[in-house]
Amino acid sequence: MSKVYCLFVLFFFFVAPGAGLAQDDVSPEKIAEYKANVQSLVDFLEYSFNTLGNPKTSARDKDVIINQSYSKIFRDADVQIEDDLDDDRVTLINKDVQAYLKDIDFFFSEVEFALNVSSIDQHFTADKELYFLVTLTRTLTGITIMGENVSSNKERFIEVNFDDVTQDLRIVSIYTTKIDEKDELFAWWNSMPEAWRHVIGHEAIITDTIRLSNVIEINDTMAIAQYYGMKVVPVDTILVFDGDTMHIEETDTIEGLFLDTLT
Structure with a gap:
């Protein structure tokens, strides 16, 4: 579970x-x-x-x-x-x-x-x-x-x-x-309009960036959350100098609408 x-x-x-x-x-x-x-x-x-x-x-x-x-x-x-x-x-x-x-x-x-x-x-x-x-x-x-x-x-x-x-x-x-009451609860939440999800679940915090209101689909093994925020993503950079190459691993922060799978 x-x-x-x-x-x-x-x-x-x-x-x-x-x-x-x-x-x-x-x-x-x-x-x-x-x-x-x-x-x-x-x-x-x-x-x-x-x-x-x-x-x-x-x-x-x-x-x-x-x-x-x-x-x-x-x-x-x-x-x-x-x-x-x-x-x-x-x-x-x-x-x-x-x-x-x-x-x-x-x-x-x-x-x-x-x-x-x-x-x-x-x-x-x-x-x-x-x-x-x-x-x-x-x-x-x-x-x-x-x-x-x-x-x-x-x-x-x-x-x-x-x-x-x-x-x-x-x-x-x-x-x-x-x-099954569990499946009935999942079906109820999954079909709920976004506005009502916000009213009911906005104060329930799941992670630092995700609240219950962000969960758009759930079952007994995982949940899918959709939220607007910022993410740190890896960025690969290749430098070329005098015929030699150097691979540099960096990160960047992007802002947007994300989907995350929670288990």
């Missing part, structure tokens, strides 16, 4: 918790209200799954859920859901929301879902956009179209975006395989 990575993590977890975020712009009362609405989204999601898994539901009602009702809780038809309907599957597969809903009806003669929420946490993106991360236990009990009894429990995560303009909450992702 690189020294730069250690400094990076220490800064964000101990020096600047919440730097640049917009928590102060949203009151605790509003957060509580939004969390209650997120819970309502999860409840409607559970209801939709169970309606599709109920053999007594008419084909027309299932069609309404798959092609119309889903839009009440999902951002759009391109939302990805990590497949969890086949416990024997070893390869991670994501499906569009409508494809996932169709599979509930297709793979089971009957099935029941229970979505038991354990936490709803608010977060802010680098662009100060509010979203919520729901952690829940998904319990699935049913009979496949092959007549096999199935029962499983999985921890699942649901990401819900908040649209400040429309004041709407919409599901944007459902998954089991959670992104």
Whole structure:
């Protein structure tokens, strides 16, 4: 693990918790209200799954859920859901929301879902956009179209975006395989606008000439810093006198924009 990575993590977890975020712009009362609405989204999601898994539901009602009702809780038809309907599957597969809903009806003669929420946490993106991360236990009990009894429990995560303009909450992702928090932090920093990097990292000094705000890309082995400054560079000089040559090693100082790799 690189020294730069250690400094990076220490800064964000101990020096600047919440730097640049917009928590102060949203009151605790509003957060509580939004969390209650997120819970309502999860409840409607559970209801939709169970309606599709109920053999007594008419084909027309299932069609309404798959092609119309889903839009009440999902951002759009391109939302990805990590497949969890086949416990024997070893390869991670994501499906569009409508494809996932169709599979509930297709793979089971009957099935029941229970979505038991354990936490709803608010977060802010680098662009100060509010979203919520729901952690829940998904319990699935049913009979496949092959007549096999199935029962499983999985921890699942649901990401819900908040649209400040429309004041709407919409599901944007459902998954089991959670992104590594370290990689998530790197991706967040690497996509951050330069102005925000300056606000957050200007006071964090990495070397004599480089601050955290100069780091434009980072992973767990190295970082790339871009900064304006002065550098001492070697200059080779060849003197020729009476047919003889002399090699002189000197240095010069140049000023400009530099890229450095830090490990």
